[in-house]
Amino acid sequence: MSTNRTNKKPATLADVARKSGVAAMTVSRAINNSGYVSPEVRKRVMAAARALQYRPNMLARQLKGHSLKAIGILLPDIANPFSTELVSGIREVLVPHGYTTFIATTDRSSEEERAALQSFVDHRIDGVIVATRGTRFGTESLQSLAKQNIPTVVVGRDSGVARIDSVMADHYQGAFDAVTHLISIGHRRIGFIGIAHEDRTSLRRYAGYAAALKQAGIAEKKEYIAGPPDAPAFATQEDGFQAMMQLLDLPKPPTAIFARNDFAAIGALRAAHTRGCRVPQEIAIAGFDNIPLAAFTTPPLTTVEQPIHEQGAQAARLLLDRLAGTAGRARTVVMHCRLVPRESTLK
Amino acid sequence: MSTNRTNKKPATLADVARKSGVAAMTVSRAINNSGYVSPEVRKRVMAAARALQYRPNMLARQLKGHSLKAIGILLPDIANPFSTELVSGIREVLVPHGYTTFIATTDRSSEEERAALQSFVDHRIDGVIVATRGTRFGTESLQSLAKQNIPTVVVGRDSGVARIDSVMADHYQGAFDAVTHLISIGHRRIGFIGIAHEDRTSLRRYAGYAAALKQAGIAEKKEYIAGPPDAPAFATQEDGFQAMMQLLDLPKPPTAIFARNDFAAIGALRAAHTRGCRVPQEIAIAGFDNIPLAAFTTPPLTTVEQPIHEQGAQAARLLLDRLAGTAGRARTVVMHCRLVPRESTLK
DNA sequence: CTGTTAGCGCCTTCAT
DNA sequence: ATGAAGGCGCTAACAG
Numbered sequence: 241m242s243t244n245r246t247n248k249k250p251a252t253l254a255d256v257a258r259k260s261g262v263a264a265m266t267v268s269r270a271i272n273n274s275g276y277v278s279p280e281v282r283k284r285v286m287a288a289a290r291a292l293q294y295r296p297n298m299l300a301r302q303l304k305g306h307s308l309k310a311i312g313i314l315l316p317d318i319a320n321p322f323s324t325e326l327v328s329g330i331r332e333v334l335v336p337h338g339y340t341t342f343i344a345t346t347d348r349s350s351e352e353e354r355a356a357l358q359s360f361v362d363h364r365i366d367g368v369i370v371a372t373r374g375t376r377f378g379t380e381s382l383q384s385l386a387k388q389n390i391p392t393v394v395v396g397r398d399s400g401v402a403r404i405d406s407v408m409a410d411h412y413q414g415a416f417d418a419v420t421h422l423i424s425i426g427h428r429r430i431g432f433i434g435i436a437h438e439d440r441t442s443l444r445r446y447a448g449y450a451a452a453l454k455q456a457g458i459a460e461k462k463e464y465i466a467g468p469p470d471a472p473a474f475a476t477q478e479d480g481f482q483a484m485m486q487l488l489d490l491p492k493p494p495t496a497i498f499a500r501n502d503f504a505a506i507g508a509l510r511a512a513h514t515r516g517c518r519v520p521q522e523i524a525i526a527g528f529d530n531i532p533l534a535a536f537t538t539p540p541l542t543t544v545e546q547p548i549h550e551q552g553a554q555a556a557r558l559l560l561d562r563l564a565g566t567a568g569r570a571r572t573v574v575m576h577c578r579l580v581p582r583e584s585t586l587k
Numbered sequence: 588m589s590t591n592r593t594n595k596k597p598a599t600l601a602d603v604a605r606k607s608g609v610a611a612m613t614v615s616r617a618i619n620n621s622g623y624v625s626p627e628v629r630k631r632v633m634a635a636a637r638a639l640q641y642r643p644n645m646l647a648r649q650l651k652g653h654s655l656k657a658i659g660i661l662l663p664d665i666a667n668p669f670s671t672e673l674v675s676g677i678r679e680v681l682v683p684h685g686y687t688t689f690i691a692t693t694d695r696s697s698e699e700e701r702a703a704l705q706s707f708v709d710h711r712i713d714g715v716i717v718a719t720r721g722t723r724f725g726t727e728s729l730q731s732l733a734k735q736n737i738p739t740v741v742v743g744r745d746s747g748v749a750r751i752d753s754v755m756a757d758h759y760q761g762a763f764d765a766v767t768h769l770i771s772i773g774h775r776r777i778g779f780i781g782i783a784h785e786d787r788t789s790l791r792r793y794a795g796y797a798a799a800l801k802q803a804g805i806a807e808k809k810e811y812i813a814g815p816p817d818a819p820a821f822a823t824q825e826d827g828f829q830a831m832m833q834l835l836d837l838p839k840p841p842t843a844i845f846a847r848n849d850f851a852a853i854g855a856l857r858a859a860h861t862r863g864c865r866v867p868q869e870i871a872i873a874g875f876d877n878i879p880l881a882a883f884t885t886p887p888l889t890t891v892e893q894p895i896h897e898q899g900a901q902a903a904r905l906l907l908d909r910l911a912g913t914a915g916r917a918r919t920v921v922m923h924c925r926l927v928p929r930e931s932t933l934k
Numbered sequence: 935c936t937g938t939t940a941g942c943g944c945c946t947t948c949a950t
Numbered sequence: 951a952t953g954a955a956g957g958c959g960c961t962a963a964c965a966g
């Protein structure tokens with residue numbers, strides 16, 4: 241009755257050593273396949289370890305200067321389909337190299353971002369991949385990481401910090417292509433949904449929209465821009481709905497809409513249907529991101545696909561370079577976006 | 588030039604002690620507000636700590652038997668809106684108690700689940716909340732957690748293991764209500780989409796469907812059940828689309844569909860539109876989960892809402908009990924689901 | 935091949 | 951109010 245299987249404290253190296261009648265060091269060697277251990281002793285040790293349910297204490301290991309082989313991923317939230325694909329791409333590269341990944345989310349709050357990053361550092365992760373939206377606060381956090389020499393890669397925007405790599409998709413080009421597509425099928429009155437007019441310049445997707453109009457000799461119209469006034473960081477289906485309603489109320493509403501993202505586009509779609517406005521016959525709608533549901537809306541949504549999985553994989557590769565100490569100054573990788581035409585903008 | 592700001596190794600307690608001319612112990616006391624430290628010394632220590640960018644090494648702390656105040660959350664994937672809400676509910680409770688949360692995902696693979704759980708344990712998290720789908724493998728992992736005395740709470744299903752609490756929503760009741768609703772507006776031929784006929788019994792949502800039919804004196808029909816044959820764990824929009832196509836090919840197709848989740852329902856919606864079949868006039872469709880986009884489909888989708896945020900919060904509270912050692916035998920909390928009628932099943 | 939010693943960064947305990 | 955010693959679990963470096 242003395243050996244209780246459900247013991248409080250996990251077994252240690254010393255416990256295993258005692259049980260198998262060797263020194264702790266020998267157990268360490270056997271467990272880690274380092275140095276010489278006679279086959280016979282190794283077998284005995286392994287048996288004892290299994291019996292005791294021994295698991296090495298990684299944290300103690302870390303104290304001796306060993307890496308935990310863990311990397312942290314900082315995400316704005318996890319609802320976004322973007323996040324899954326990104327994580328999947330990251331893990332595809334990192335896991336074969338023996339790294340574990342931990343995810344922390346920030347609920348889009350700078351304060352939480354700071355705390356999460358700190359928490360990663362406290363837990364001595366080896367590196368960080370940051371995919372939150374850029375804020376001044378966020379940049380400060382990145383600087384702090386850089387100062388602590390923690391390998392970091394930013395996804396989705398420029399890091400704005402020396403020694404921190406970034407991976408992003410060319411949203412400008414994607415938006416340009418989408419709007420050029422709308423123009424090519426005959427539209428001249430094209431609205432932009434998902435950001436307030438006063439915040440528009442911070443958005444590369446807007447810049448692409450504006451450039452496409454300009455190239456076609458179409459003047460930008462302030463009243464064709466609609467979005468949530470105080471939340472420039474994102475746009476939801478509700479935002480898209482409101483914005484579309486607003487545009488449809490105009491005396492001369494647009495005949496085509498480019499939405500900042502698919503969620504906003506889906507909100508716009510709903511607004512159009514609510515007003516009895518047929519898509520694409522009376523109004524064409526295009527989105528951005530190609531979320532999985534975009535192919536299943538009514539009608540299926542024209543959108544722009546960005547290579548999310550590949551961005552994750554690329555970020556992971558850059559991080560591996562940094563971890564190996566191979567990398568020099570900051571690199572920026574920009575990936576191409578692809579227009580996915582569907583029925584919502586059918587000619 | 589001797590003090591380089593971007594030093595390799597993080598500052599330690601000893602570094603701060605040296606810089607402020609006191610013993611390491613005093614620094615520890617100052618940093619942790621434990622024991623007596625004169626205000627003057629405290630100020631000096633804090634200044635040195637800041638200058639050195641000192642951060643306590645939590646991992647070393649843990650070695651002395653201290654908790655890291657971190658809990659792990661195991662998710663099947665992170666695309667699901669379910670996941671965000673759940674995490675938000677969990678954090679709402681845990682963060683005020685000083686806990687950090689880390690998320691790991693399993694890509695729906697048992698092997699990854701095992702590895703992720705192991706990784707949590709290796710990093711000495713204080714407790715785990717598991718929200719993956721039940722598999723035999725998964726249950727084994729849970730048993731292993733229980734054996735190691737790691738406080739654990741399961742969300743979304745019965746843990747099947749002693750000393751492990753669970754929180755779930757009453758999917759049976761939710762499905763029952765949804766199907767009863769379909770019957771009440773006159774439907775008798777009601778299909779179920781999202782699972783293959785041979786896997787149906789494992790699904791509480793199916794049981795609720797069957798019970799509602801039975802209560803109304805309607806016989807179950809094998810050919811009205813359609814779903815992916817080899818992936819009973821989930822159903823996507825693609826699965827819903829395929830299944831709906833199949834049902835619409837029947838000589839006498841159903842007049843109403845209850846889909847296992849909103850993704851499948853959205854796939855079904857698309858299939859109906861593709862076939863020129865009007866919803867809800869020719870066929871009614873209901874889903875399950877009330878994902879944010881469900882209110883924005885065409886037509887807006889009738890669905891069943893489960894209190895996800897609250898399930899997360901509840902799970903966190905149960906976990907806190909376990910962490911405090913307050914809790915005794917396993918508890919199971921079941922929450923009510925609510926029917927959300929929208930236009931896709933309008934009379 | 936195996937054992938001993940020492941120390942990673944921190945905190946508990948016991949002095950001072 | 952502060953300091954010194956010792957040890958948490960592990961492994962590098964050096965014996966045997």
